[in-house]
Amino acid sequence: MNAKNTIEVEIYIGYSLLSTALALPDDGKVIAMDIHRKNFELGYPSMEQAGVAQKIDFREGPGLDTSDALLLEEKNHGFFDFIFVDADKDNYVNYHERLMKLIKVGGMIGYDNTLWNGAVGAADDEVLPKYVRYYKEYVCNINNVLASDPRIEISQVPVSNGTALCRIIM
Numbered sequence: 001m002n003a004k005n006t007i008e009v010e011i012y013i014g015y016s017l018l019s020t021a022l023a024l025p026d027d028g029k030v031i032a033m034d035i036h037r038k039n040f041e042l043g044y045p046s047m048e049q050a051g052v053a054q055k056i057d058f059r060e061g062p063g064l065d066t067s068d069a070l071l072l073e074e075k076n077h078g079f080f081d082f083i084f085v086d087a088d089k090d091n092y093v094n095y096h097e098r099l100m101k102l103i104k105v106g107g108m109i110g111y112d113n114t115l116w117n118g119a120v121g122a123a124d125d126e127v128l129p130k131y132v133r134y135y136k137e138y139v140c141n142i143n144n145v146l147a148s149d150p151r152i153e154i155s156q157v158p159v160s161n162g163t164a165l166c167r168i169i170m
């Protein structure tokens, strides 16, 4: 999709961050947000080894706060080509409204884990691990919000835990 300016809401070991950074042109930039600097430092040697470290702009802190900080600058509105979200699932709906202001028309947002271990299709009384049960409602909620958002077209990619790809059409 020729993305040049992107955002990653999460880092951890940096697998998806590295994939994004590798796909960007030499002058591309990825703003990478994580609450824990140690996660950024964990994957940083791989970024250096892959020759993409200069494309990464790390922002430490809660992703919602960092998104709000980006929104304070008018130049960031409708500026980003691609955004990938794999952080706090209980805030995906809160991210969505913010990120829709940062992404450009024709751009794409990916929300990871939208099949949530298959739990999105589980009956209410099905026995589920505690953390799966806890986030189920939040993940169902973001799927409903995305499905009813006329500004986007979505594709639920049924690989592993599921990723919802949203193409911004207005």
Ligand SMILES: C[S@@+](CC[C@H](N)C(=O)[O-])C[C@H]1O[C@@H](n2cnc3c(N)ncnc32)[C@H](O)[C@@H]1O
Residues within 6 Å of the ligand: 009, 010, 011, 012, 013, 014, 015, 016, 017, 033, 034, 035, 036, 039, 061, 062, 063, 064, 086, 087, 088
């Ligand atoms: C599932 S991991 C991401 C894995 C990553 N996609 C990869 O390929 O390695 C989730 C990450 O989100 C971060 N995180 C959790 N809550 C967050 C928040 N409120 N704001 C920013 N990052 C958060 C965690 O620190 C963790 O690094």
